[in-house]
């Protein structure tokens with residue numbers, strides 16, 4: 087194609103453009119941005135061979151709040167743009183790439199640097215920098231070195247290295263990975279299996295997805311290391327069907343690794359065989375629990391079993407099986423190449439290394455972060471997260487998903503590690519961190535989580551099946567303004583009983599969101615029950631719909647929206663709501679374009 | 685019922701080996717949902733009680749026992765989306781499409797509105813998926829736009 091705008095392009099010796107194509111980036115329109123860069127560069131006659139190589143797709147780099155993020159690396163100098171749309175591309179090409187003058191007002195600001203400065207990146211280091219669909223990109227940064235390194239070692243030496251690193255499982259419970267491997271390697275029975283748990287059921291978390299989308303080979307390499315250590319020749323990745331992009335990239339990665347001989351028969355002439363299969367989940371939260379996950383791979387209903395026997399002794403098809411979380415596995419290559427000592431030097435005494443969190447909710451800088459264990463909540467929320475949106479008041483942060491709890495603002499100085507979180511009635515969980523401000527109702531949050539667990543309870547044991555249902559009924563009536571004296575005590579009693587008597591981790595932790603919100607926000611529960619008020623004005627039935635005469639612009643929309651003729655309004659008169667007729671449906675509130683209904 | 689389709693599925697099941705989940709996944713792939721008569725057909729051929737199939741099919745959210753609409757809107761009901769106010773938007777969409785309570789598919793079979801717990805894009809919550817396209821940072825206005833976009837593309 088002839089260059090339509092002849093311009094000097096000789097100054098461009100080396101050009102790389104990196105655009106994030108994680109799920110977040112794609113939703114923000116990164117594919118359109120990539121296409122536009124292609125079109126623009128072509129129209130200037132920039133050579134196609136540069137073109138093919140220079141627009142790089144990468145996985146998520148974490149700062150999703152400012153997507154689409156674009157790196158322009160011109161002759162070795164890198165600049166990062168934020169919030170880029172296809173319309174911005176022409177100017178970037180013209181001013182930055184052709185004239186060498188970056189478009190200042192679109193460059194990332196200080197929040198971008200603040201967001202990254204407090205982080206310590208091991209797992210996410212390469213996410214957002216390398217092309218996840220290219221195995222050579224991974225090999226170039228030292229990928230698959232760890233696999234080479236372990237083969238001359240005895241399996242117990244590999245296990246010892248992992249144990250010495252202090253790595254604990256990132257899937258929730260925080261069990262020592264080295265210990266789990268040791269048990270399984272000594273267990274009787276063949277063949278053995280290693281399963282990567284990529285079910286990521288916590289609603290509000292996307293760390294595992296991002297790691298797989300951004301650097302799938304690190305997970306595969308981790309599985310090979312684990313397989314070698316415990317003596318397993320087969321691995322499964324159990325992954326949510328809701329993650330099509332992650333599945334796609336994983337498939338490519340497995341095929342490429344097989345082509346290069348990192349998986350298959352006699353890997354690197356070591357005599358060790360290893361192969362990996364992908365199993366797509368069929369949509370059930372409980373299948374993240376290890377025994378249920380195994381049942382699901384076997385094609386059955388995903389019902390958990392009582393432990394012991396632990397999967398390390400009797401797992402998939404009744405054979406010894408290790409189940410590890412995505413993040414746990416992705417840590418292994420660096421532990422092997424850099425050594426246990428290096429890993430153990432990061433973090434606290436009992437919690438080593440880093441943890442990836444999905445920082446979301448009502449916070450300014452949402453995204454994916456990786457921090458050293460033991461960092462304080464304050465540093466996460468304010469330094470990295472930039473505080474609450476619209477500078478509202480920070481109220482609590484929820485960790486551990488439906489199994490965890492809400493940590494109140496008063497505990498902001500708490501260090502983030504396994505023990506501290508547990509002590510505050512929450513847990514590390516897989517790494518969701520949902521921030522709440524003063525417009526979030528804690529009773530509603532508790533109800534939200536219980537609705538979820540109630541729905542996902544497999545129904546095998548009574549305390550979980552019926553107990554959570556009763557708790558949900560109580561919470562529902564509280565949010566509807568029909569709470570009774572004694573409801574809080576009843577919730578506490580039921581919650582503790584369910585925790586003690588449930589069969590699996592789902593039931594044992596299901597009451598946590600309720601118990602922790604009662605512990606720290608009992609006054610909110612009491613306001614609902616005793617005063618019939620929802621302090622955060624979230625619970626619809628407890629709203630008192632009145633019209634603010636000051637804000638009312640007399641448009642009459644609320645009058646038309648009201649289904650029970652409770653609104654009176656005449657032209658040029660502010661509307662009035664008759665409380666005796668109001669059925670609290672909220673129609674007027676939603677219809678009002680001026681937020682005049684309070 | 686389409687016997688040819690069933691036979692094809694049966695062949696691949698026998699060839700690759702498999703289990704009830706993978707069989708149901710193939711049935712759904714081929715029929716769009718899990719028709720009752722198809723389950724009975726397989727139950728007879730494979731000598732597996734139909735209750736085993738229904739047991740698995742009702743356990744997992746992925747399986748549908750009723751046909752779904754031509755256009756599929758998936759609302760994320762994960763924590764981040766809930767905190768950012770997805771519930772009123774879902775209600776609005778359901779209202780717009782005149783979905784009766786408890787139903788997920790419109791009478792004319794044009795739309796299905798379903799919910800899922802977290803699609804893994806929490807940083808752009810609230811998130812909706814309209815016919816596989818992800819819509820982030822959703823608001824009432826954007827929801828109306830999404831519906832329009834889906835409506836326009838329905839001739840495809």
Ligand SMILES: Cc1cc2nc3c(=O)[nH]c(=O)nc-3n(C[C@H](O)[C@H](O)[C@H](O)COP(=O)(O)O)c2cc1C
Pocket residue numbers: 254255256257258259260261263283284285286287288371372373374375376377409410411412414415516590591592
């Ligand atoms: C209800 C329930 C859901 C779980 N969901 C997950 C999950 O989505 N991902 C995960 O890695 N672990 C999950 N777990 C924890 C697993 O059972 C298991 O402990 C973990 O995968 C072990 O890996 P790790 O030692 O590397 O952490 C869940 C546990 C329970 C009780």
Ligand code: FES
Pocket residue numbers: 289290291760761762763764765766801802803804805806807809810811
């Ligand atoms: S909570 Fe909606 S995308 Fe995660």
